[in-house]
Amino acid sequence: MAEEQAQxxxxxxxxxxxxxxxRKKGDVPRSRELTMTGVMxxxxxxxxxxxxxxxxxxxxxxxxSFTVERELLLDERYLPVALAEMASRGFTSLLPLVxxxxxxxxxxxxxxxxxxxxxxAVAFKGERLNPLKGIKRIxxxxxxxxxxxxxxxxxxxxxxxxAWLWFSAGKLLDLGRLPIGQAIESALKICGVSxxxxxxxxxxxxxxxxxxxLWQYQKKLRMTRQQVKxxxxxxxxxxxxxSRIRMLQQQAAQRRMMEDVPTADVVITNPTHFAVALKYDxxxxxxxxxxxxxxxxxxxxIREIATENNVPLFSAPPLARVLFRSxxxxxxxxxxxxxxxxxxxxxxxxxxxxxxPGQRRPEPPVPEIDEDADYNE
Numbered sequence: 001m002a003e004e005q006a007q008x009x010x011x012x013x014x015x016x017x018x019x020x021x022x023r024k025k026g027d028v029p030r031s032r033e034l035t036m037t038g039v040m041x042x043x044x045x046x047x048x049x050x051x052x053x054x055x056x057x058x059x060x061x062x063x064x065s066f067t068v069e070r071e072l073l074l075d076e077r078y079l080p081v082a083l084a085e086m087a088s089r090g091f092t093s094l095l096p097l098v099x100x101x102x103x104x105x106x107x108x109x110x111x112x113x114x115x116x117x118x119x120x121a122v123a124f125k126g127e128r129l130n131p132l133k134g135i136k137r138i139x140x141x142x143x144x145x146x147x148x149x150x151x152x153x154x155x156x157x158x159x160x161x162x163a164w165l166w167f168s169a170g171k172l173l174d175l176g177r178l179p180i181g182q183a184i185e186s187a188l189k190i191c192g193v194s195x196x197x198x199x200x201x202x203x204x205x206x207x208x209x210x211x212x213x214l215w216q217y218q219k220k221l222r223m224t225r226q227q228v229k230x231x232x233x234x235x236x237x238x239x240x241x242x243s244r245i246r247m248l249q250q251q252a253a254q255r256r257m258m259e260d261v262p263t264a265d266v267v268i269t270n271p272t273h274f275a276v277a278l279k280y281d282x283x284x285x286x287x288x289x290x291x292x293x294x295x296x297x298x299x300x301x302i303r304e305i306a307t308e309n310n311v312p313l314f315s316a317p318p319l320a321r322v323l324f325r326s327x328x329x330x331x332x333x334x335x336x337x338x339x340x341x342x343x344x345x346x347x348x349x350x351x352x353x354x355x356x357p358g359q360r361r362p363e364p365p366v367p368e369i370d371e372d373a374d375y376n377e
Contacts, residue, residue, distance in 0.1 A: 010222035017231055018221055028113030029217040033149070033209040037202040038108030039101060040195050046100035047192030055185035057093035061086055062180070112210060113217075149209065156201040164197045254298070257329055260291040261302055262309035266348045268323060271315040275299035276323040277306065278333070280345060287332040288341050293324050312348050318369035319344070340367035 014022075022028070047054075064086075091098075165172075171190060175183045223231075261267070264277035265288075277292040294302050306313060319340055326334050333341055343365040350362045 010219075010224050012223045012225055012228050014218070014221035014223055015228065015231060018223060022221060029213050030109070031112050031206065031210045031213045033153070033202065033206040034112060035105065035108045037199055037206040038111070039104045040199040040202060042100050042104035043097065044192045044195035044199060046097045047188055047195065050096045051185050051188040051192065054093050054097065055181065055188055058090065058184055059181045061089035061093065064089070112213065145212075149205070153202070153205050156205065157198055160198050160201045161194075164194055168194070253329075257292040257294075258301065258305060261305040262311060264291050264306065264311050266312050266314050266344060267302060267306040268314050268316050268320045268344065269303060270299070270317045270320045271313075273299060274317075274320040274324045275302040275306075276320055276327075277302060277311070278323075278341065278345075285332050287335075287338060288345065289332045290323065290327045290329050293327075293329060295324065312351065314344050314348065314364070316340075316344065316367055316369075318371050319367050322369055322371055336373065337369075340369060343367055 168190060171186075175187055175190075178186060260279075261277050264279045267275055267277045269275045274295050275293065275298075276290060278288045279291045280288040292302055303313060305311075319337070322337065323333065326337075344367065347362060347365050
């Protein structure tokens with residue numbers, strides 16, 4: 001009852017961290033039916049492909065085993081050597097089939113959950129020796145599901161196999177009338193076709209088992225709301241995660257800031273160490289506000305973007321330093337700086353006007369700034 005209640009409380013989908021933790025423990029979705037079907041299909045294909053070469057090699061091994069010199073028959077050391085050599089020849093003959101089967105096992109085993117190896121999955125656990133838990137596993141829903149699948153698989157495969165043997169009975173009986181080399185090759189082809197036919201039934205079982213295994217795996221990894229909250233706190237509490245989040249936030253803020261530089265009315269510079277981009281929009285703020293600011297390399301980038309977009313640069317080192325220290329991005333400038341900034345903006349607006357013939361270019365203002373004053377009051 002407690003386990004059922006705990007399962008009912010797991011209403012949240014598994015997080016990426018929970019999936020990754022499960023993978024590290026070697027807990028990934030697997031379908032034995034998919035693996036078995038893939039292995040049988042590949043085995044059938046390999047037998048049909050290599051039936052000729054394998055038959056010839058097997059025939060050669062058989063012929064050599066019956067060709068023995070008279071002197072060797074009396075040598076008591078010959079029999080073990082002959083058996084070992086014949087076994088080696090037989091294995092060599094079947095080597096292409098073995099290679100295909102090994103590759104198929106690796107490929108189809110990893111097809112559903114990917115390649116995963118963990119020492120935790122093979123480590124010794126004393127709880128596995130607990131007879132009570134063993135009994136629970138025997139009478140669990142999963143064991144019942146495996147039993148139903150096994151019975152269904154046996155019924156389908158047995159039905160197809162019996163029907164195919166009945167259909168192929170004539171070909172099997174004809175093998176005895178063929179020369180031994182041709183009989184071996186024909187027998188291999190019959191085995192390959194038989195595996196292929198039997199595999200068609202397994203394809204149906206695998207098609208049902210794969211979605212079921214994925215659903216069951218997803219259900220097993222589900223979390224309670226408290227687990228999600230605890231994981232979030234644990235993840236957010238790690239210094240490296242916090243540092244990573246701050247870095248990403250700073251990068252995003254910097255990108256947004258650089259995108260706003262072309263909209264500025266003026267960029268006040270140090271001229272090299274500081275840069276503060278200002279904009280005046282009476283529909284948004286009652287005073288000019290900062291759209292971007294930076295020092296050193298960031299200041300250099302702000303100046304470059306401003307130059308590319310024809311935003312005026314105004315060199316006023318004390319004003320640039322005070323604006324950089326006293327105002328954040330998106331904030332209005334302090335009231336004590338209204339006059340100094342107004343002088344700069346007025347000068348910029350005058351530069352943007354078309355000069356009449358004979359009209360002199362306005363002189364740039366020199367804002368008076370007390371850098372020791374507190375401009376945040």
